[in-house]
Amino acid sequence: MINPGNEARARLNRDKVVGSAIALADASGIESLSMRKLGGELGVEAMSLYNHVSNKGDLTDAMIDGVFAEIDLPSGGTDWRTAMRHRAISVRKVLARHPWATGLMESRTTPGPATLRHHDAVLGILREAGFSIVLAAQASSVLDSYIYGFVLQERNLPATSMGSTKLAQVILARLATQDYPHVAEMTVEHVLQPGYDHDAEFEFGIDLILDGLERVCRAT
Amino acid sequence: MINPGNEARARLNRDKVVGSAIALADASGIESLSMRKLGGELGVEAMSLYNHVSNKGDLTDAMIDGVFAEIDLPSGGTDWRTAMRHRAISVRKVLARHPWATGLMESRTTPGPATLRHHDAVLGILREAGFSIVLAAQASSVLDSYIYGFVLQERNLPATSMGSTKLAQVILARLATQDYPHVAEMTVEHVLQPGYDHDAEFEFGIDLILDGLERVCRAT
DNA sequence: ACCTGAACACCGTTCAAGT
DNA sequence: ACCTGAACACCGTTCAAGT
Numbered sequence: 001m002i003n004p005g006n007e008a009r010a011r012l013n014r015d016k017v018v019g020s021a022i023a024l025a026d027a028s029g030i031e032s033l034s035m036r037k038l039g040g041e042l043g044v045e046a047m048s049l050y051n052h053v054s055n056k057g058d059l060t061d062a063m064i065d066g067v068f069a070e071i072d073l074p075s076g077g078t079d080w081r082t083a084m085r086h087r088a089i090s091v092r093k094v095l096a097r098h099p100w101a102t103g104l105m106e107s108r109t110t111p112g113p114a115t116l117r118h119h120d121a122v123l124g125i126l127r128e129a130g131f132s133i134v135l136a137a138q139a140s141s142v143l144d145s146y147i148y149g150f151v152l153q154e155r156n157l158p159a160t161s162m163g164s165t166k167l168a169q170v171i172l173a174r175l176a177t178q179d180y181p182h183v184a185e186m187t188v189e190h191v192l193q194p195g196y197d198h199d200a201e202f203e204f205g206i207d208l209i210l211d212g213l214e215r216v217c218r219a220t
Numbered sequence: 221m222i223n224p225g226n227e228a229r230a231r232l233n234r235d236k237v238v239g240s241a242i243a244l245a246d247a248s249g250i251e252s253l254s255m256r257k258l259g260g261e262l263g264v265e266a267m268s269l270y271n272h273v274s275n276k277g278d279l280t281d282a283m284i285d286g287v288f289a290e291i292d293l294p295s296g297g298t299d300w301r302t303a304m305r306h307r308a309i310s311v312r313k314v315l316a317r318h319p320w321a322t323g324l325m326e327s328r329t330t331p332g333p334a335t336l337r338h339h340d341a342v343l344g345i346l347r348e349a350g351f352s353i354v355l356a357a358q359a360s361s362v363l364d365s366y367i368y369g370f371v372l373q374e375r376n377l378p379a380t381s382m383g384s385t386k387l388a389q390v391i392l393a394r395l396a397t398q399d400y401p402h403v404a405e406m407t408v409e410h411v412l413q414p415g416y417d418h419d420a421e422f423e424f425g426i427d428l429i430l431d432g433l434e435r436v437c438r439a440t
Numbered sequence: 441a442c443c444t445g446a447a448c449a450c451c452g453t454t455c456a457a458g459t
Numbered sequence: 460a461c462c463t464g465a466a467c468a469c470c471g472t473t474c475a476a477g478t
Contacts, residue, residue, distance in 0.1 A: 012461085031327065035452060047453080048462050056452065102372070103326030106319065107251065109376055116400045123402035133410050136402075141373070142425040146362065149369030152322070153361070156329055180336045182343035182356075190353050205362040208432035216428065231442085255471060267472080268443050276471065444477075451470055458463075 012044060014052040018062045022098065025063065030100035060104060065112025067101045070094045073121050080129035081210055084139075087122065088147055088206045095151045102151045131217060139213050146205055154198060157191060232264060234272040238282040242318065245283065250320035280324060285332025287321045290314045293341050300349035301430055304359075307342065308367055308426045315371040322371045351437060359433050366429055370422055377411060377418075 020041050025033045035056060039046040053059045071094045074087040095102055111119075119140070126136040177184045190196065240261050245253045255276065259266040273279045291314045294307040315322055331339075339360070346356040397404045410416065 029327075034450085036450085045463055046451095047455095047464085050453075051461055099326065103323040106323030106372055106375055107249075111376070113399075116403055120400040120402045123406055127402060127405075133406060137406055137410050138421060138424050141370070141421060142366065142428060145369030145373055145425060146366050147369065148372050149365030149367065150361070152325055152368050152372070153365055155326055156331070179333075180340040182347060183336055183340045186343055186353060186357055190357050201358060201361060204358050205365060208362060208436070209429065211435075212428035212432050215431075254469085256469085265444055266470095267445085267474095270472075271442055442478085444475105446474095446476100448473080449471095452468095454467080455465095456463105457465100459461085 012042060012048065012052060014062070016042065017049055017052045018059065018066050021059055022063050022066050025100045026098055030104065057108075061108055061110055061112060064101055064104060064108060065114045067094060067098045068112070068118050069114035070097075071118055073118065074125055076125050076128065080125050080131075081214060083125050084122075084143060085206060085210060088143060089203070091147050092151055092202060095148075096154065099151075099155055102148055105148070129217075132220065135217065135220065142209055142213070143206075146209055150202055150205065157198075232262060232268065232272060234282070236262065237269055237272045238279065238286050241279055242283050242286050245320045246318055250324065277328075281328055281330055281332060284321055284324060284328060285334045287314060287318045288332070288338050289334035290317075291338060293338065294345055296345050296348065300345050300351075301434060303345050304342075304363060305426060305430060308363060309423070311367050312371055312422060315368075316374065319371075319375055322368055325368070349437075352440065355437065355440065362429055362433070363426075366425055370425065374418060 017038070021033060021038055024038060024041055035046040035049055039049055042049075049059075053062065072087070072090045074083045076083065122140050123136055126139055127133075131139060237258070241253060241258055244258060244261055255266040255269055259269055262269075269279075273282065292307070292310045294303045296303065342360050342363075343356055346359055347353075351359060
């Protein structure tokens with residue numbers, strides 16, 4: 001039988017399922033991603049997805065690996081410090097595009113190929129720069145911990161969009177000054193200020209950690 | 221009518237609901253915490269919970285605040301550095317007891333009173349030690365990011381329980397050495413070694429960050 | 441004031457049946 | 460080889476009804 005003309009949709013495959021799941025989670029949040037909605041998005045019944053993904057946990061693992069695949073692989077062309085700095089900024093940028101990914105890492109234990117490739121490249125750069133095995137482990141652990149934790153916290157900060165700012169200031173001043181004076185001071189006089197810069201805050205921490213690692217590395 | 225003798229269970233209240241939810245999440249994981257199971261644990265139908273909690277999001281917020289309430293409030297008796305060091309270790313210890321809490325922070329935006337009290341105490345110690353508003357914000361941001369990210373990653377590391385170690389070594393040696401040589405080297409020669417110490421790894425990062433903060437603080 | 445039964449609109453997953 | 464309908468054992472949440 002000839003394929004009818006309205007059958008424009010190409011055959012489903014694993015990459016399309018995972019890609020569509022990532023897009024859906026970006027748009028509507030991870031908590032509203034269901035096999036049924038994902039099927040609907042792809043013009044297919046939910047049960048068809050099980051031909052390409054063994055269950056929802058498998059899909060989740062693949063989504064996280066898909067996010068890692070978007071991160072630029074750190075290149076060994078320069079010194080370890082600028083390579084690690086660029087990588088950190090790239091990781092944060094990608095994770096900010098997929099805010100659900102960081103929280104999901106808590107429940108997943110089997111890293112995919114893109115994740116392993118990424119970590120292998122990081123360790124490779126540190127080892128070639130003369131870091132011992134132990135020091136390379138500690139360096140990548142500190143850097144990754146900081147990056148993931150920063151992204152996790154970034155979501156919970158009040159958005160500095162104008163409009164909500166003025167209102168937030170008033171509410172804060174009234175409600176919180178007495179009970180949480182330092183939080184109130186910080187929010188009003190720093191976080192809600194027009195010049196507040198998330199990127200600069202992130203890079204302050206990265207440079208502080210890189211300074212520390214350089215010192216430890218030289219002392220060895 | 222007189223209360224019958226087998227009615228031993230005291231009246232339900234919000235604290236009992238939240239406490240039971242935390243215990244259930246600790247024991248069986250956050251993904252298997254449902255209003256129905258929680259009700260069953262408390263000897264009550266699921267719908268009764270809505271008398272003490274406005275919905276599941278409200279319950280989640282309260283659970284996270286309950287976890288923060290377990291953390292020792294940083295005390296101002298000593299210098300900021302040892303206070304921050306003790307606090308960091310206390311936060312990690314508590315979050316390790318409730319591994320679901322860190323991942324959940326991604327989706328929550330309204331901090332509870334215990335959370336605010338905690339952050340207020342941290343900021344207070346830094347401000348009294350002479351940190352400017354901006355520097356206090358950056359200091360607590362770097363420290364918290366590192367702590368949360370470390371706990372998040374800690375879960376994904378292979379358990380160093382004997383027995384699984386030997387097997388893991390064999391699997392790794394066969395499978396991964398070729399594709400991910402640095403990850404393989406790191407795992408076999410460091411992470412899976414008997415002396416591997418999570419606490420020491422955590423404290424290495426904390427001390428590195430505290431060193432950096434001390435230097436920045438003195439330069440001001 | 442607190443608890444419940446029934447109901448609604450959802451979930452993930454299986455399995456036999458279709459093409 | 461891939462897709463589907465029907466079914467199963469679950470979800471969160473509402474609401475009128477009970478005490």
